[in-house]
Amino acid sequence: LYGKVIPNSSSKELGAFMKTYISLEASVKTDEWTGYVPLKKEFVNLVQVPSGKKGENFPDLHRAIMGFKGWLRGIHHHADYLQAYIDEYTYRFNRNFMKEKIFDNLMRRMINGSPYTYKNLIA
Structure with a gap:
C-alpha cells in the first residue's frame, strides 16, 4: 500500500503517482473515475470497473x-x-x-x- 497527498485527482497527478509505484505492464484495476481514462495509453493492462456499493x-x-x-x-x-x-x-x-x-x-x-x-x- 502506498499513499501520497496530491493537489488534485487529474490524470497528470494520478499518472505521476502511478508511474512512481506501478510498472507500466502491471495489471491495474481502478474505479471508473475519468482521470484514469488517459492513463490507459501508458498502463496497457489498466481496467476500469464500477466501484459498487461500499467498495464491494x-x-x-x-x-x-x-x-x-x-x-x-x-x-x-x-x-x-x-x-x-x-x-x-x-x-x-x-x-x-x-x-x-x-x-x-x-x-x-x-x-x-x-x-x-x-x-x-x-x-
Whole structure:
C-alpha cells in the first residue's frame, strides 16, 4: 500500500503517482473515475470497473481506506501533517504481517538513520 497527498485527482497527478509505484505492464484495476481514462495509453493492462456499493469491487482497498480514516480521526484529529500521517499508516499497514519484527525494524531504522528534528518535520 502506498499513499501520497496530491493537489488534485487529474490524470497528470494520478499518472505521476502511478508511474512512481506501478510498472507500466502491471495489471491495474481502478474505479471508473475519468482521470484514469488517459492513463490507459501508458498502463496497457489498466481496467476500469464500477466501484459498487461500499467498495464491494475493491474490498481490500475499502478496508485500508476505512482503517486509515478511523486511525486519522482517532489519533490525530486533524491533517496538518497529512503526508507524514500517510507515511506512518502505510508503514504500519505494510508491516502488519511482520508484527514480531516491527519493533526491531523500527529500532534499526532509528539507529542507522540521520536525526530528524521537529524543525525538519514542520519545514
